[in-house]
Amino acid sequence: MKLTEIKRKGIERMNDTLFRIMKAILSFFLVLSQCVLLTGCWDNKELNQLAIIVGAAIDKDKNNKIKLTVQVFLPQSQSGGQQSSSGKAQVEIKSAVGTNLADAASNLQREYSRKLFWGHCKTYIFGRSLSEKGNLGRQIDFIDRHPEPREDSHLYVSDGKASDILQLSASLEKYVGDVLRKMSEMHVGANMTLKDFELMVTSEGGGALLPLIKIKHPNNDDRKMNVSPIIGGTAIFMRDKMIGRINEVESKGLLWVRNQNELPEITGYPKKGQTISLYLKRTKTNLVPKIENGKWSVTINISKEGMIVQNGSKINIMSKKNTKRVENYIEKDVSNSIEKALKQVKDGMKVDPFGFATAFHRKYPKEWEKVKDHWEVVLPDIYVETKVKVHVLEPGLSTTTLE
Amino acid sequence: MFRILKKRPQKQHPIEEMSNRNLPLSTELDKNLQILKSIYKGCIDVIYHPFLIAGKTKALLVYIDGLSDTEQIDSSVLAPLMSKTIDKSINLQETCENIQLSNIRVVKTYDDCIKNISNGNPILLMEHEEQGAALGLAKWDKRSIKEPDSESVIRGPREGFVETLGVNISMLRRKIRSPNLKMIKMNIGSYSDTSIIIAYIEGIANQSLIDEVQNRLQKVEIDSVLESGYIEELIEDNVFSPFPQLLDTERPDVASANLLEGRVVILVDGTPFVLIAPVSFFSFFQAPDDYYQRYLISSVIRIMRLFFMLISVFLPSLYVAVSSFHQEMVPTTLILSMASLRESVPFTALIEAVIMEIVFEALREAGLRLPKQVGAAVSIVGALVIGQAAVQAGLVSPLMVIVVAITGIASFMIPRYSEGIALRLIRFPIMMLAGTMGLYGLALGFIAIVIHLCKLRSFGVPYLSPIAPTIGRDMKDAFIRSPWWMLNTRQHLTGRINKYRQAPNQQPKPKNR
Numbered sequence A: 001m002k003l004t005e006i007k008r009k010g011i012e013r014m015n016d017t018l019f020r021i022m023k024a025i026l027s028f029f030l031v032l033s034q035c036v037l038l039t040g041c042w043d044n045k046e047l048n049q050l051a052i053i054v055g056a057a058i059d060k061d062k063n064n065k066i067k068l069t070v071q072v073f074l075p076q077s078q079s080g081g082q083q084s085s086s087g088k089a090q091v092e093i094k095s096a097v098g099t100n101l102a103d104a105a106s107n108l109q110r111e112y113s114r115k116l117f118w119g120h121c122k123t124y125i126f127g128r129s130l131s132e133k134g135n136l137g138r139q140i141d142f143i144d145r146h147p148e149p150r151e152d153s154h155l156y157v158s159d160g161k162a163s164d165i166l167q168l169s170a171s172l173e174k175y176v177g178d179v180l181r182k183m184s185e186m187h188v189g190a191n192m193t194l195k196d197f198e199l200m201v202t203s204e205g206g207g208a209l210l211p212l213i214k215i216k217h218p219n220n221d222d223r224k225m226n227v228s229p230i231i232g233g234t235a236i237f238m239r240d241k242m243i244g245r246i247n248e249v250e251s252k253g254l255l256w257v258r259n260q261n262e263l264p265e266i267t268g269y270p271k272k273g274q275t276i277s278l279y280l281k282r283t284k285t286n287l288v289p290k291i292e293n294g295k296w297s298v299t300i301n302i303s304k305e306g307m308i309v310q311n312g313s314k315i316n317i318m319s320k321k322n323t324k325r326v327e328n329y330i331e332k333d334v335s336n337s338i339e340k341a342l343k344q345v346k347d348g349m350k351v352d353p354f355g356f357a358t359a360f361h362r363k364y365p366k367e368w369e370k371v372k373d374h375w376e377v378v379l380p381d382i383y384v385e386t387k388v389k390v391h392v393l394e395p396g397l398s399t400t401t402l403e
Numbered sequence B: 001m002f003r004i005l006k007k008r009p010q011k012q013h014p015i016e017e018m019s020n021r022n023l024p025l026s027t028e029l030d031k032n033l034q035i036l037k038s039i040y041k042g043c044i045d046v047i048y049h050p051f052l053i054a055g056k057t058k059a060l061l062v063y064i065d066g067l068s069d070t071e072q073i074d075s076s077v078l079a080p081l082m083s084k085t086i087d088k089s090i091n092l093q094e095t096c097e098n099i100q101l102s103n104i105r106v107v108k109t110y111d112d113c114i115k116n117i118s119n120g121n122p123i124l125l126m127e128h129e130e131q132g133a134a135l136g137l138a139k140w141d142k143r144s145i146k147e148p149d150s151e152s153v154i155r156g157p158r159e160g161f162v163e164t165l166g167v168n169i170s171m172l173r174r175k176i177r178s179p180n181l182k183m184i185k186m187n188i189g190s191y192s193d194t195s196i197i198i199a200y201i202e203g204i205a206n207q208s209l210i211d212e213v214q215n216r217l218q219k220v221e222i223d224s225v226l227e228s229g230y231i232e233e234l235i236e237d238n239v240f241s242p243f244p245q246l247l248d249t250e251r252p253d254v255a256s257a258n259l260l261e262g263r264v265v266i267l268v269d270g271t272p273f274v275l276i277a278p279v280s281f282f283s284f285f286q287a288p289d290d291y292y293q294r295y296l297i298s299s300v301i302r303i304m305r306l307f308f309m310l311i312s313v314f315l316p317s318l319y320v321a322v323s324s325f326h327q328e329m330v331p332t333t334l335i336l337s338m339a340s341l342r343e344s345v346p347f348t349a350l351i352e353a354v355i356m357e358i359v360f361e362a363l364r365e366a367g368l369r370l371p372k373q374v375g376a377a378v379s380i381v382g383a384l385v386i387g388q389a390a391v392q393a394g395l396v397s398p399l400m401v402i403v404v405a406i407t408g409i410a411s412f413m414i415p416r417y418s419e420g421i422a423l424r425l426i427r428f429p430i431m432m433l434a435g436t437m438g439l440y441g442l443a444l445g446f447i448a449i450v451i452h453l454c455k456l457r458s459f460g461v462p463y464l465s466p467i468a469p470t471i472g473r474d475m476k477d478a479f480i481r482s483p484w485w486m487l488n489t490r491q492h493l494t495g496r497i498n499k500y501r502q503a504p505n506q507q508p509k510p511k512n513r
Helices: A002-014 A017-040 A101-109 A128-133 A137-145 A162-167 A176-185 A194-202 A248-257 A320-349 A356-363 A365-381 B002-006 B029-039 B070-082 B092-098 B110-118 B165-175 B207-219 B228-235 B252-260 B281-285 B295-324 B332-342 B349-369 B372-392 B398-412 B417-455 B472-477 B492-498
Strands: A050-061 A065-074 A090-098 A115-117 A123-126 A154-158 A207-216 A228-238 A241-246 A265-268 A275-292 A295-312 A383-394 B046-053 B057-064 B104-107 B123-126 B132-135 B181-188 B194-201 B247-249 B264-268 B274-277
Touching: A050 A090, A050 A128, A050 A162, A050 A176, A050 B332, A065 A101, A065 A162, A090 A101, A090 A162, A101 A115, A101 A137, A123 A128, A123 A162, A123 A176, A128 A154, A128 A228, A128 A241, A137 A194, A154 A162, A154 A176, A154 A194, A162 A176, A162 A207, A176 A228, A194 A207, A228 A248, A228 A320, A241 A248, A241 A320, A248 A275, A248 A295, A248 A320, A265 A295, A265 A320, A275 A320, A275 A356, A275 A383, A295 A320, A295 A356, A320 A365, A320 A383, A356 A365, B029 B046, B029 B057, B029 B110, B029 B123, B046 B070, B057 B070, B057 B110, B070 B092, B092 B123, B092 B132, B104 B110, B110 B123, B110 B132, B165 B181, B165 B194, B165 B252, B165 B264, B181 B207, B194 B207, B194 B252, B207 B228, B207 B264, B228 B247, B228 B264, B228 B274, B247 B252, B252 B264, B252 B274, B281 B295, B281 B417, B295 B349, B295 B398, B295 B417, B332 B398, B349 B372, B349 B398, B349 B417, B372 B398, B398 B417, B472 B492
Parallel strands: A050 A115, A050 A123, A123 A154, A154 A207, A295 A383
Antiparallel strands: A050 A065, A065 A090, A207 A228, A228 A241, A265 A275, A275 A295, B046 B057, B057 B123, B104 B132, B123 B132, B181 B194, B194 B264, B247 B274, B264 B274
């Protein structure tokens, strides 16, 4: 009894501070060493184990298959202090075929020593034939569901094959995807991200749009110019099926109705051979739906404000009275492109990417429920009134035009 | 694990055995001399000077060479006592009256004698007297007052504490002239017998705080106290935390300002560094300049310091986490150039970061210890090694060099070295976490640090105050430095006894309004 107590006390004395500190330090390093062993974590992916995709094109292939073409960034080693003076990033284009997008992507992975990384792919171009086939949503689902692609990536439809667009050389930017994305963000044509497109497709009416990319070939006159992609018009969708295209002028009208900006210059034509251009600073659109005696109509109120940047006419724009005239000419131009867009899309294609359906749904939910299922029949009969109000804020920095 | 660590160690036995020291002085001068000589055996610097007072009474002067003012001994003690004007044999009291000195104390035991001799006060012993006199003639070479190198300021007093305790006390007294500035003297160290002063302001400082400081100091039994760091580790609250829980400063103005906040200053003889307790995390981000410059500038700089504190702890980890787990988080252009720059680097981002940070710490430490002439060479080599050469050799990416450089600069923005180095060391475990678990690990590390800081106390005061616990009134001097006309109240946790520092509504306004 006594002996054990002495022994216990002895052990207690051994368990002195030093012993405890040693124990603490030891256990700390043990924990730390575990951390080092863990570095092969399942989701660890070093930057130089990745093949960063910066652009993707999706086309229809034979036998109902999908052809995926990607632009992969090739990092140039910067060792030895030699900076590459070209400044252009090296991109490589490869493609693979699969039954769907994921399958094509996994087939593509077979060609790469590094893991394909979608996190920085912000441009997806769909081929026209694929889009017109319908069921585009089934392919977009990959971009939506896979954790890496972004919801804010931009979608496009190419006029021809989508993979051709990726082959083009990019001017100013490092790769074509970036060129297209920056153009969209600058409001050349429609600016549609994946999220916007999905919102439109799932909205009432189901009319949607995506910017349409064309390839601009140089004329005989300017051969030095590069072949470059341009946003030339808009692809019109009914749900996830592309059903038609419209040109740049009609796109402008369509986008104005949707309260989106296009390029800010508008030109009016007072007389033949005379022009006058306005640089828009503010623009606003308001859709007012109306049902009277069972007759459906929409009033489009558009107001635009801007300054005159070129006066190629004989009008003296310094006087108040003439300003009104200038405004009238410009208003005529604006309503012209809106009329054209309406005629093409609403009457021709019987699709509603303008947002009329949403406007009716909001104001007349009960009436909307009745026509919901045959909207494409009702749509062409809707009377649309366009009220454009243009206001010239300032005549620009000069007073007179040289004669 | 940590609960085991918390138990305090058992008290150790006193180190030295005292034999005849507590004995009273003998009436026989020869015996006194003998005993003193036996105590100071082998101490060649002790001088025994026998002489006759007025040619009649035998007397002995004992002092240590170099600690006492020999000129004064000659002119004020020996000259009057040995003059022939004294015609009768006199006792000790009469002798003292003849000495032209203001500071004379009576000593009764050998212990007293030793203490006084060691402090530089010569001892005067006389035949047939069982008492001696300690003459206040201590004088030794001391450093002149200079601006402290570790805490230089742009605007502010350019004086710093020195190694001599008396001078340091006088500096405090010159700043705070009120008799309410009180001091408690203690001696710690069985061999060094170091004087330690606890200074506080009566009526501002909390009595329980003073008692606690005194209590903790009384528990210290150590052979010597050569620097205040000895004391600091023996009285702090959490010994296993990397964070300093006492503030050390070389500046009398900082010490005085803290006294006026109700804090306690511990001065240790032999070092210019005094300790201030209790302190909070934010005390370490308050430079003396903050209170002397205009408040707007001070506030911006203080916010910047806190921001760069975060950078110094988390930037390398963020780089590691982003480049090996979360590539999608960076702007595309940046990730593409990062990929290019990292292409030839053979290591993972974690290894790369750890190597570079360790090299940087090594360079900093090497530069610190080297003589100034060599230090410049080291920094040149270091800059080349860290910068150009490592990148050219393909060991690290240029981006990592930038990260290390920014981290280094950021950590030096913290005005207190002790806090800066603690935060610098913390970033290594966080780097490990970021390298193994990505941003999730980084967040875990951050949470762990915050929990630890929340638990930490400095003499009972929460380390994260005034954030946790939130004391709204004290925020005026945490993230920003409010103008002086708004700093009406002292810090709540230390100065609540005497709440108001100044009269309210002192914001200057135009006269005729």
